[in-house]
Amino acid sequence: MDEKHEQYDVVVIGGGIAGLSGALTLARARRSVLVIDAGEQRNRPASGVHGFLTRDGTPPGELMELGRAEVQGYGGNVLDGRVAALAGSAGAFTVTLEDDRTFGARRLLVATGLVDELPDVPGLRELWGTDVIHCPYCHGYEVRDEPIGVLATAPRSLHLAQLFRQWSDDVTLFLHTGPRPSADELEALAARGVAVVDGEVAALETSEAGRLRGVRLANGEVVPRRVLAVSTRLVARAGFLAGIGLEATEHQHGVGERIEADALGATAVPGVWVAGNATDLMAWVAGAASAGVMAGAAINNDLVADDTRIAVERAAGARAPA
Numbered sequence: 001m002d003e004k005h006e007q008y009d010v011v012v013i014g015g016g017i018a019g020l021s022g023a024l025t026l027a028r029a030r031r032s033v034l035v036i037d038a039g040e041q042r043n044r045p046a047s048g049v050h051g052f053l054t055r056d057g058t059p060p061g062e063l064m065e066l067g068r069a070e071v072q073g074y075g076g077n078v079l080d081g082r083v084a085a086l087a088g089s090a091g092a093f094t095v096t097l098e099d100d101r102t103f104g105a106r107r108l109l110v111a112t113g114l115v116d117e118l119p120d121v122p123g124l125r126e127l128w129g130t131d132v133i134h135c136p137y138c139h140g141y142e143v144r145d146e147p148i149g150v151l152a153t154a155p156r157s158l159h160l161a162q163l164f165r166q167w168s169d170d171v172t173l174f175l176h177t178g179p180r181p182s183a184d185e186l187e188a189l190a191a192r193g194v195a196v197v198d199g200e201v202a203a204l205e206t207s208e209a210g211r212l213r214g215v216r217l218a219n220g221e222v223v224p225r226r227v228l229a230v231s232t233r234l235v236a237r238a239g240f241l242a243g244i245g246l247e248a249t250e251h252q253h254g255v256g257e258r259i260e261a262d263a264l265g266a267t268a269v270p271g272v273w274v275a276g277n278a279t280d281l282m283a284w285v286a287g288a289a290s291a292g293v294m295a296g297a298a299i300n301n302d303l304v305a306d307d308t309r310i311a312v313e314r315a316a317g318a319r320a321p322a
Contacts, residue, residue: 006103007104008032008077008105009106010107011033011035012036013110014110014112015036017288017292019109019275021291022293023071024074025300027071031300033075035076036103037079038083043129046130049285051138051285051286081099087243089270110273110274112238114236114258116134116234121151121203126210137284143167143227145170146227147168148170148229149174155179165192173189173194174199176200246267258278261274261279264295275294
């Protein structure tokens, strides 16, 4: 069969933990499944996945390889590639890759994750996922007792500073472009020993080994820090969904943009489900895995109903007089 016209029950777009969990559920349900993965998992720069029972500390790339092998073990297909466009509707979607290959699908599961919009500070992007981090529950234990800086860019940065104080008694909040704390907030920070540095951050200083050495202020002062925590704006990867009438919308709490869906991942477009960080911007690995399983089961339930409808129509047609 010409690869350009291969048909699947479900095409899963995104091969991270949510997408692979959904694909595994569908493959075990004996559905034909294709996972298309661009290899852009948000946690790839991290040294390990944490808080995921029995897999704590596993490098993200290794976890993805294990997941791929499990999906393929049940007959699912995994393809490296990037989706450029979608077209069609439930039962007859067309998935087009950047290299112009096309695939057909009865249903779609979108698990493309999100992009962190990082503060525009020289040196920050290069350290993202290593010495520049965002989540104390993901990285806090690994940086315990280190001199930690928190870059204030949003109101929630104050809470982030208080959270990281749980893992270190040497925490400094750099106000940078964030809102000025109220008197009560300053009192709370001082009570827990969180230092506050006013003024804009100019750049991050690194050692010869490429590790974070300190935070340089606009006045030239360098505050020694080993780790810097930031609150990023979280934006779902959704541009390729325009062809089927889906787009990301602003999250109700102002943390970024998400693809809206119900509790099982069903979107407003019939036949399209979403799982993981593309819809739940704050989901951890365990939550993304759970969401993928639930979406996979919901898709199979929907296909069973569709299969039943088709079977009834065929049976009725066979009984009809010639």
